[in-house]
Amino acid sequence: MIKSLIKHFNKSNFLIIVLQKFYYILFFNNKNLNRYRKILKYSKNDINLIQRNKLKTVLYEAVNFVPFYKSLDLDIDFENFTLEELNKFPIIDKKIIQEKPKLFLSSRRYGIYNSTSGSSGTPFKFKIGFSSLTKESLTFFRSLYNPNYTYEVGDPIIIVRSYVPKAGEPIIKCDIKNNHWYISPFHIGSDNIKLIIDFINKSKAKIMRGYPSSILILTTELEKVKKFKHNIKIISTSSEMLLPINRKRIETFWNLKVLDYYGQNENVISFSQCKNGNYHNNDDYGIVEIKDNFLIGTSLNNLVMPLIRYNTFDKSNRSFIDEKIECDCGNTFSIPLKSIDGRNDDILIKKDGTKVSTANFSTAFKNLNSIDQFQFIQFENKDITVKLKLNELNNNHIEEFRQNSIERLGEDISIKIEIVSQIKRDPITQKIKTTIQKAIL
Numbered sequence: 001m002i003k004s005l006i007k008h009f010n011k012s013n014f015l016i017i018v019l020q021k022f023y024y025i026l027f028f029n030n031k032n033l034n035r036y037r038k039i040l041k042y043s044k045n046d047i048n049l050i051q052r053n054k055l056k057t058v059l060y061e062a063v064n065f066v067p068f069y070k071s072l073d074l075d076i077d078f079e080n081f082t083l084e085e086l087n088k089f090p091i092i093d094k095k096i097i098q099e100k101p102k103l104f105l106s107s108r109r110y111g112i113y114n115s116t117s118g119s120s121g122t123p124f125k126f127k128i129g130f131s132s133l134t135k136e137s138l139t140f141f142r143s144l145y146n147p148n149y150t151y152e153v154g155d156p157i158i159i160v161r162s163y164v165p166k167a168g169e170p171i172i173k174c175d176i177k178n179n180h181w182y183i184s185p186f187h188i189g190s191d192n193i194k195l196i197i198d199f200i201n202k203s204k205a206k207i208m209r210g211y212p213s214s215i216l217i218l219t220t221e222l223e224k225v226k227k228f229k230h231n232i233k234i235i236s237t238s239s240e241m242l243l244p245i246n247r248k249r250i251e252t253f254w255n256l257k258v259l260d261y262y263g264q265n266e267n268v269i270s271f272s273q274c275k276n277g278n279y280h281n282n283d284d285y286g287i288v289e290i291k292d293n294f295l296i297g298t299s300l301n302n303l304v305m306p307l308i309r310y311n312t313f314d315k316s317n318r319s320f321i322d323e324k325i326e327c328d329c330g331n332t333f334s335i336p337l338k339s340i341d342g343r344n345d346d347i348l349i350k351k352d353g354t355k356v357s358t359a360n361f362s363t364a365f366k367n368l369n370s371i372d373q374f375q376f377i378q379f380e381n382k383d384i385t386v387k388l389k390l391n392e393l394n395n396n397h398i399e400e401f402r403q404n405s406i407e408r409l410g411e412d413i414s415i416k417i418e419i420v421s422q423i424k425r426d427p428i429t430q431k432i433k434t435t436i437q438k439a440i441l
Contacts, residue, residue: 016112020130027134030153036142039284040331047283047332048083054300055287056081059089061106062306068103069308086287086309091296093311094124094266101125104305111304114265124266127305132267135301139285143261143272149206149233154179156203158232160210160218161185161239172199181205185214185425193221197228206233212242212250212260213373213423213432219253220372220391230254236261241340241434262340268310269297271340274329279340283333290316290336315341348378348435351412368401370394375423377436383414389423 039050056078062069063076069089076085097104104126111127144151151157156179163182165171171187172195174180181203183196196218208215215237222228235254238261247258262279263270269286271279281288289296295312317338325335373389386405388398398417405415425432 016110016130020112020133023131024134024137027131028137028153033138033141033153036138037145040142040333042332044332047334050284051287051300052081052083054284055083055086055298058298058300058303058306058308059085061109061303062089062308065106065108066104066306067107068100069306071103083287086298089308091291091309091311092307093313097126098124104307106304106306109304111302126266126307128267128302129304132301135285136263136267139270139282140261140263140272143259144207144234144236146234146257146259146275151207151234155207156181156205158183158200158203158205158208158210160188160208160214172196174203183218185211185217188214188217188221190221190224193225197222197225200230200232204231206231207236208232208234209236209238211432212237212240212246215250215258216246216373219250223253232256234259238262240432243434260340262314264297264312264314266299266307266310266312267302268299268307268312269295271337272331272333274327274331276327276329278325278327278329278335279337280327280331280333281336288336293317293341295337295340317341348376348384348409348437349382350410351382352410368394368397370397371401373423373432374401375432375434375436377438379438383416384409385416385418387418387420387423389420393419 039047042050059076060078063072063074064070072090074088076088109129111129112132113125114128115125141151141153158181160183163173163184164186165173165184171184171192173182175182181199183199188196210218215235232254233256235250235256235258237258242258242260247260251258257275257277258273259275260273260279261270269288270282272282273279284300286300287298289298289309291311293315295314295316297307297310297312299307299310317340327335370390370392371388372391375387377385377387379385384405386402388401390398398419402415402417406413409415423432
């Protein structure tokens with residue numbers, strides 16, 4: 001009956017969205033969250049079996065019901081199926097899909113339209129199933145645990161991201177239904193810090209989520225407060241690069257390990273960082289490959305628009321890819337990489353065309369305590385303006401940072417330093433981008 005209703009209303013997103021919310025209410029609960037957590041401790045053989053069965057379902061859908069893959073006439077051995085069958089598929093990316101998006105949709109399934117932010121160009125529209133939000137939440141929230149605390153559905157969470165108050169609205173608010181306590185990233189300053197501290201204490205939250213830049217800004221303001229007690233046990237960052245220098249500062253102040261999380265709106269692959277600092281691939285969520293240090297992902301959950309060997313163009317440090325790493329955190333999921341070295345637009349270009357990840361500039365901060373944040377803006381002629389937010393004026397630090405940047409990019413690139421009181425957020429994503437790339441990649 002539900003399928004017939006979906007088919008009847010498939011020209012509108014409305015019914016699918018209703019079903020998505022209904023499904024979320026029914027299935028995002030502690031019982032399913034605990035079930036998802038148990039998978040983290042499955043044996044390697046059991047995890048491999050889950051991947052194999054889910055991949056088989058995705059590839060079967062693709063070659064039989066998705067026009068793009070049907071046209072390739074791929075010879076997939078479903079009788080003696082192994083993960084190696086994936087190698088028969090071509091690598092794709094959003095540009096290929098954007099040319100003829102309908103060719104990538106299953107002819108027998110209906111889903112919800114979603115899109116990327118479009119911060120680096122035209123937004124990329126795609127479809128996901130109505131159960132995707134629930135699976136996404138279960139995958140993320142199972143990562144929020146440590147020896148001192150494990151999240152349960154309904155626990156309070158401080159969120160320092162996404163909330164953009166309109167004129168007349170408060171800079172902090174509480175979503176009582178979900179027990180989410182929002183702090184506006186746009187209003188973290190000395191004028192509001194006492195209000196924010198009271199808000200944090202009132203929430204009794206043990207988890208804080210946010211963009212790395214937002215958590216860093218909050219941390220720098222709290223460093224100025226002489227006495228600040230808190231109940232925070234877990235800090236989770238995502239959606240931006242977490243530079244080592246910023247991680248160290250946050251972890252030192254809060255006296256805990258930051259758990260970084262990596263994913264995409266496309267819901268292709270995701271990594272959860274454990275207490276030991278290892279990035280575990282969520283093996284029941286997606287299969288990851290690394291080609292020329294680019295992350296290639298295959299979604300194991302999306303049958304509506306199967307994204308198979310999808311190039312995210314995000315960069316990684318692949319030093320662990322050929323090793324079988326055992327982690328004593330208790331998570332048996334694979335560790336395919338050492339770190340994420342940059343989102344697809346966190347890249348600077350030298351005069352000779354060499355691409356350099358902005359992550360390589362974190363060491364330019366070393367011992368430069370007067371610098372709170374930086375942002376690189378590169379223009380089409382390769383010239384660069386660096387915006388620096390300082391906690392005190394130190395001309396020696398500024399010059400050292402400039403020289404360190406020249407060492408990494410070459411003396412033939414012009415680097416201009418601009419001191420600012422605040423680094424502005426991207427108007428579309430509301431994130432603070434480490435790199436704004438205007439050069440042609």
